[in-house]
Amino acid sequence: MANKNITLVEVEKAVQVIMDTAFENEDYFSELDGLAGDGDFGNSLATGFQVIREQWDTLPRTNINAFLMKVAMLTTSHVGGSSGPIWGTAFMRAAIYSREKDDLNLTDIVNIFDSAIEGIMQRGGAQPGDKTLIDALIPTRNALAEVKSDAPDCWKRALKTASEAATQSIEDTKNLQAKRGRQCFTGERSIGTVDPGIVAVATIMNNMNKAFTQ
Amino acid sequence: MNKFFNDPNNFVPEMCEGLVMANPDTLKYVPEYNMIYRSDMPSNDKVAIVQGSGSGHEPAHIMAVGKGMLDAACPGNVFAAPPVDFCYECIKRMNGPKGVLYIVNNYQGDKMAWQMAEEMALAEGINVKGIMVDDDVSVKDSTHTIGRRGVAGNFFVIKAVGAASEQGADLDALVKLGNKVNGLVRTMGVALTSCTPPAKGSPIFQISDGEMEMGVGIHGEPGRRRDKMKTADEIVEELFKAVADDLPFKSGDRVALMVNGLGGTPISELYILYRKAAEMAKARGLTIIKNYVNEYCTSLEMAGASLTLLKLDNELEALLNAPAEVPIRVF
Numbered sequence: 001m002a003n004k005n006i007t008l009v010e011v012e013k014a015v016q017v018i019m020d021t022a023f024e025n026e027d028y029f030s031e032l033d034g035l036a037g038d039g040d041f042g043n044s045l046a047t048g049f050q051v052i053r054e055q056w057d058t059l060p061r062t063n064i065n066a067f068l069m070k071v072a073m074l075t076t077s078h079v080g081g082s083s084g085p086i087w088g089t090a091f092m093r094a095a096i097y098s099r100e101k102d103d104l105n106l107t108d109i110v111n112i113f114d115s116a117i118e119g120i121m122q123r124g125g126a127q128p129g130d131k132t133l134i135d136a137l138i139p140t141r142n143a144l145a146e147v148k149s150d151a152p153d154c155w156k157r158a159l160k161t162a163s164e165a166a167t168q169s170i171e172d173t174k175n176l177q178a179k180r181g182r183q184c185f186t187g188e189r190s191i192g193t194v195d196p197g198i199v200a201v202a203t204i205m206n207n208m209n210k211a212f213t214q
Numbered sequence: 215m216n217k218f219f220n221d222p223n224n225f226v227p228e229m230c231e232g233l234v235m236a237n238p239d240t241l242k243y244v245p246e247y248n249m250i251y252r253s254d255m256p257s258n259d260k261v262a263i264v265q266g267s268g269s270g271h272e273p274a275h276i277m278a279v280g281k282g283m284l285d286a287a288c289p290g291n292v293f294a295a296p297p298v299d300f301c302y303e304c305i306k307r308m309n310g311p312k313g314v315l316y317i318v319n320n321y322q323g324d325k326m327a328w329q330m331a332e333e334m335a336l337a338e339g340i341n342v343k344g345i346m347v348d349d350d351v352s353v354k355d356s357t358h359t360i361g362r363r364g365v366a367g368n369f370f371v372i373k374a375v376g377a378a379s380e381q382g383a384d385l386d387a388l389v390k391l392g393n394k395v396n397g398l399v400r401t402m403g404v405a406l407t408s409c410t411p412p413a414k415g416s417p418i419f420q421i422s423d424g425e426m427e428m429g430v431g432i433h434g435e436p437g438r439r440r441d442k443m444k445t446a447d448e449i450v451e452e453l454f455k456a457v458a459d460d461l462p463f464k465s466g467d468r469v470a471l472m473v474n475g476l477g478g479t480p481i482s483e484l485y486i487l488y489r490k491a492a493e494m495a496k497a498r499g500l501t502i503i504k505n506y507v508n509e510y511c512t513s514l515e516m517a518g519a520s521l522t523l524l525k526l527d528n529e530l531e532a533l534l535n536a537p538a539e540v541p542i543r544v545f
Contacts, residue, residue: 069334076330077297085326088298092330096337119333123326125360 005103006155008064010212015071015091017211019049021204032196036178036189040080041196045087048079063102068095082124083197086133089123090116106149106158113141126180131190133197135173139165140205159209166205170194215410217515222412226269226291233276237541240280244307247300250276251286255308260379261388262286262308265317265372266296267324270411271432273542274368274511282538283376284317292411292514293418293433295323301331305342313341313385317371317392319364320348343385345392347371349401349522351460352429352437363431366474366511367399370524370534377536395530400457403437403520404449405430407478409513428452432476432513446483450490453521458498463523465499470506470534472522477512479519484508487519495523504534 022029022045029042052059052074060066068091076088093115098104104112117137126132143165147158178190219225226248233250234243242253248269256262265275266288275287288304290296305314314335318328328344335342348359349367356363374395375388383391405427408417418434421427426449429437463469473488475481488507495502503526511520524530 072330072334073297073299073302076327077299082322082326085298085330089330092334096333099337123329 005105006109007103008061008067011064011067011098011104012061013211014208015052015068017207018204019053021200021207022046022049025200025203029196029200032194032199036193037196041083041200044080044083045200048075048084048087051078064098064104065095065100068092068098071095086120086124089119093119106144106147106154109158110141110145113137113144117141124180129176130179131173131176131195131198132178132180133195133201135176135195136166136169136198136201139169139172140201156213159205159213163202163205163209166202170198170202173198215412215415217410217412219412222415225412226289229269229272230276233541240539241541244303247288247303248290248296249286249288249300249304249307250279251304251308252279252281254281255285256310257285257312258310259312260285260310260382261312261385262310262314263317263372263375263379263388264288264304264308264314265368266290266301266304266328267319267321268293268295268433270409270514271511273509273540274366275372277542278369278372278540280538280540282380282536283372283540292413295321295327298327298330298334301327302334305331305335305340306338309335309340309342313343315375315379315385315388315392316342316344317368317375318344318346319368320346320361321358321363322360323358341385343389345371345375345389345396347396349396349399350403350429350431351400351456352402352431356431356435358431358433358435363435365401365403365432366472366520366522367396367401367524369472369474369506369510370399370470370522371395373538374530374533376538377533380536391533395524398461398525398530399522400460400463401472401474401520401522402453402456403430403432403474403476403518404428404453405434405437405476405513405516405518406443407515407517408434409477409516411514426518429456430516430518432511434513434516446486447490450487450494450521454491454494457521457523458494458500461523461525463498463500463525466501467499468501468503468526468531469495470504470522470524470526471495471502472506472510472520472524474506474511474520474522475509476516476518476520477509478515478517481508484519487521491521503531 026042026046033041072091143161262285269289270292288300347364348362350363
């Protein structure tokens, strides 16, 4: 993909990567959630994304906005528990940002991360350091922002550094006590256990890196 | 489970169909979004007022759709928040030049769905704002909420903004008015039995004969405590004191007093509760300007009741007295 802006084709592929990550890791994510949560995270994600997979061929493809807005609606309504509105908010913010845009450069993607992070914090009430997926999204965003959108091979470099940052966030947050999200009901028991939402973001970023650069 | 239904999964759509068939001139229905709306909406002349929460609380809210009350409602399944596309479509279809006001009871699922729908609608240039209702004094946080729950006091918010909207109030004025009513209304309820959502097929919580759940939520969420059944007067004493002390309501205040049935309590018993509540209001020096004894916000067939006080001023009194035409109030 060299340096060209991404279009609906790549956006579709990115959504596909997110969905496939959820399907491939359904049991693993639920297992992680079972350690300090209610053990349904993997299943919630996979069940919800299954509805998108079933409707894949009929999703609107007039532009990035219409496509992502429908993905946002389906995610919000079909992914169980509060994960639906939280993941749906990320897609919705991306959709709203992409209004009247036919393609997106790396700076646009950083702006989408900013908008999504703000939206998720607003929706779920989490702050940085509460041990939620926010703590994976922020370092991922910061890593993306370090690469200039006119740098040679910017996408390749951005995806590599972002997936490394996301992976690092798993260990960086392991010893925090969860204050919001999946693990917050278990209090101190969450210390020393990785957060499944953070692991999910890291796994997605690693799979994005593979899908788009190899 | 002795209940009237055909397929439990069609409980909500068949209820909506029946409601529209009974009110063919005034109501319309969009089955894809469980959306019941006034047949003369959207309008160029008024702000549209919409609400959607879980079903199972009827007449809230689909049977509160009509002139002077809600313009549309889009409930989810029984005790389940409406999906975000229901809320979004409801806002979009009701939008006119004066915009849309949504009312949401303070439950996490409802709030998230409506706030997302609001963001989507705003991005399309629709003028939409929301107000949140949290009148239940019984507990601070609960199973489905951060903060207080929204219960029967919601009726007064709908009635006030519905009347003001008919009189031409703009969106900002309605937001202010709705927040004012929410600030002046307090409720607490008690459950004597549980209830059974048709698709679930079993009661949502267990309660024995001779027990009551004081401060229950309208989805059977735990309240302040489980207690032995007491006399009607003793129960009203606790409900009234909790509600009246919270604002607090003071001697000289003019009020509206509501005794709301939760679905399985006969109206005869509701008047036994009203009798004591009216005595207590008088003893506190409150003047009851209007009273409401009926079912306004229920939990399917749960036996129980809630007590609501609203502090009135001239503005609110006039709005409560303004005409309204909804299915449950046709004589």
